[in-house]
Amino acid sequence: MSMIAAFYGGKSILITGATGFMGKVLMEKLFRTSPDLKVIYILVRTKAGQTTQQRVFQILNSKLFEKVKEVCPNVHEKIRAIYADLNQNDFAISKEDMQELLSCTNIIFHCAATVRFDDPLRHAVQLNVTATQQLLLMASQMPKLEAFIHISTAFSNCNLKHIDEVIYPCPVEPKKIIDSMEWLDDAIIDEITPKLIGDRPNTYTYTKALGEMVVQQESGNLNIAIIRPSIVGATWQEPFPGWVDNLNGPSGLIIAAGKGFLRSIRATPMAVADLIPVDTVVNLTLAVGWYTAVHRPKSTLIYHCTSGNFNPCNWGKMGFQVLATFEKVPFERAFRRPNADFTTNTITSQYWNAVSHRAPAIIYDFYLRLTGRKPRMTKLMNRLLRTVSMLEYFVNRSWEWSTYNTEMLMSELSPEDQRVFNFDVRQLNWLEYIENYVLGIKKYLLKEDMAGIPEAKQHLRRLRNIHYLFNTALFLIAWRLLIARSQMARNVWFFIVSFCYKFLSYFRASSTLKV
Numbered sequence: 001m002s003m004i005a006a007f008y009g010g011k012s013i014l015i016t017g018a019t020g021f022m023g024k025v026l027m028e029k030l031f032r033t034s035p036d037l038k039v040i041y042i043l044v045r046t047k048a049g050q051t052t053q054q055r056v057f058q059i060l061n062s063k064l065f066e067k068v069k070e071v072c073p074n075v076h077e078k079i080r081a082i083y084a085d086l087n088q089n090d091f092a093i094s095k096e097d098m099q100e101l102l103s104c105t106n107i108i109f110h111c112a113a114t115v116r117f118d119d120p121l122r123h124a125v126q127l128n129v130t131a132t133q134q135l136l137l138m139a140s141q142m143p144k145l146e147a148f149i150h151i152s153t154a155f156s157n158c159n160l161k162h163i164d165e166v167i168y169p170c171p172v173e174p175k176k177i178i179d180s181m182e183w184l185d186d187a188i189i190d191e192i193t194p195k196l197i198g199d200r201p202n203t204y205t206y207t208k209a210l211g212e213m214v215v216q217q218e219s220g221n222l223n224i225a226i227i228r229p230s231i232v233g234a235t236w237q238e239p240f241p242g243w244v245d246n247l248n249g250p251s252g253l254i255i256a257a258g259k260g261f262l263r264s265i266r267a268t269p270m271a272v273a274d275l276i277p278v279d280t281v282v283n284l285t286l287a288v289g290w291y292t293a294v295h296r297p298k299s300t301l302i303y304h305c306t307s308g309n310f311n312p313c314n315w316g317k318m319g320f321q322v323l324a325t326f327e328k329v330p331f332e333r334a335f336r337r338p339n340a341d342f343t344t345n346t347i348t349s350q351y352w353n354a355v356s357h358r359a360p361a362i363i364y365d366f367y368l369r370l371t372g373r374k375p376r377m378t379k380l381m382n383r384l385l386r387t388v389s390m391l392e393y394f395v396n397r398s399w400e401w402s403t404y405n406t407e408m409l410m411s412e413l414s415p416e417d418q419r420v421f422n423f424d425v426r427q428l429n430w431l432e433y434i435e436n437y438v439l440g441i442k443k444y445l446l447k448e449d450m451a452g453i454p455e456a457k458q459h460l461r462r463l464r465n466i467h468y469l470f471n472t473a474l475f476l477i478a479w480r481l482l483i484a485r486s487q488m489a490r491n492v493w494f495f496i497v498s499f500c501y502k503f504l505s506y507f508r509a510s511s512t513l514k515v
């Protein structure tokens, strides 16, 4: 019997960010392994015209939850969606709901965050710092609370090369930052943002670091742990391989490459691609929840959920395997044939951006205009290149994360728990994982049918022929222009033609002799 699964039985669990990528997998695993848990409270806001109930209904009826429905048929009754907006005071939770949360919650998993790299500082602080502070305040009023698990990121201190399982202070206290957001206007905040984030690349990593400081400062008597995952990718094993439902991390770029939009990227092939499957993160999170509640460590423990020091994969290997998978299972209606060149040189990268990205977009838009349609490719390409430029920071560096606490926890688990809540990435086969990841993107994100693969392959063959034709035409035109202008080019041309003529004559003569 799994001790961790048994621990969550009968518990009331509060999850923030349950509608997000990680939150959904966390809920799924909890229901599947501990179907006798009492209730999962989730804080949900309304979005895209959907009520909180409709959002929950949609999640429970998704493919991800198919196994859960077999193990826990009454899952609908065990999930309690509470309307909440983490941007509002007291999260805009009603008095009755708040009362229930305060009096019943046993465990909190705080996953909600804004993960956008370019969020204005005010918004990122509100969600990643102030909301964390408010949740801690709520937690301190929960008499039955056993553990508070905060999800941060391994990149919260990405300005350092070696990162230990400790909280590193930021120069300005989070409380001061929170206060200043109340009275500074947006223009001034924008002006001071680069100074505040310092050598971090964006507001996301900076505010996640501030969030950790808040957790440390406001922990009081709470039993707290922090989890720092690296780049979270599709599921490795559970509930099935390759599940993914958003464009964050590498997923968006894999689509862009598979559809032939992204053909080159400024990335260091030997830099470590510190990907971590989402089910691995969830298994570690649940194990940490159990350990923190049962063993009550004296201080706040931080757990790095990374792959680099256990089983490293680099961007070159990843890119190669992604392309190899496109050969077997191409995406439908590609714009160009998939091909991704990694370059470390800024000038080469700019050259490829002009030749492989902007020029084809301009030509295609010209074609759209000619055929009476609205041009759109240049706009799309500009957005893609902006996205790529924001991710470049992470594909040109390697980090070392110490994993003492994660390894300690692994050794504390029973063999059964090590199996059911496996977070040992040494067992992960990267080539298989990346192939499943690409397949998962095709199935669950792009919703493409596997039956369409022959047609997609046919389409790629057509694109290859167009590519050859286009290059030949371009070469002939360039050559013709050169011949018209340069005596040297004419001489070379006559030399080649006469050489070919002599070769053919010799070949004809020798074949006549044989007869």
Ligand SMILES: CCCCCCCCCCCCCCCCCC(=O)SCCNC(=O)CCNC(=O)[C@H](O)C(C)(C)COP(=O)(O)OP(=O)(O)OC[C@H]1O[C@@H](n2cnc3c(N)ncnc32)[C@H](O)[C@@H]1OP(=O)(O)O
Pocket: 115, 116, 117, 118, 153, 154, 155, 230, 231, 232, 247, 248, 249, 250, 251, 252, 253, 254, 256, 257, 318, 319, 320, 322, 323, 340, 383, 386, 387, 390, 391, 394, 395
């Ligand atoms: C063979 C090749 C293989 C290549 C593999 C190489 C992979 C390298 C990947 C490196 C990843 C490194 C991630 C590091 C993560 C740090 C860890 C964390 O904690 S961080 C936690 C993880 N957090 C993140 O990863 C957040 C990253 N994302 C962002 O911060 C923002 O989306 C944005 C600033 C990039 C764009 O903002 P903005 O312009 O305002 O626009 P919107 O947001 O509204 O979207 C615009 C359009 O772009 C689309 N799209 C969206 N995302 C991506 C993507 N990743 N990619 C591509 N496309 C993407 C989106 O669908 C939309 O399309 P459409 O509707 O117009 O057709």
Ligand SMILES: NC(=O)C1=CN([C@@H]2O[C@H](COP(=O)(O)OP(=O)(O)OC[C@H]3O[C@@H](n4cnc5c(N)ncnc54)[C@H](OP(=O)(O)O)[C@@H]3O)[C@@H](O)[C@H]2O)C=CC1
Pocket: 016, 017, 018, 019, 020, 021, 022, 023, 043, 044, 045, 046, 047, 084, 085, 086, 087, 110, 111, 112, 113, 114, 115, 127, 151, 152, 153, 154, 208, 228, 229, 230, 231, 232, 233, 246, 248, 249
């Ligand atoms: N994905 C990754 O690569 C990594 C993620 N992490 C961390 O893991 C955690 C989960 O990330 P992930 O699941 O990928 O992120 P998602 O963007 O998929 O999910 C974010 C969640 O936060 C919720 N949320 C955002 N704003 C509000 C708000 N104002 N009120 C209520 N809820 C809100 C979202 O709700 P809604 O659906 O309504 O928008 C959603 O449920 C985050 O803390 C992130 O920093 C760490 C490392 C890597």
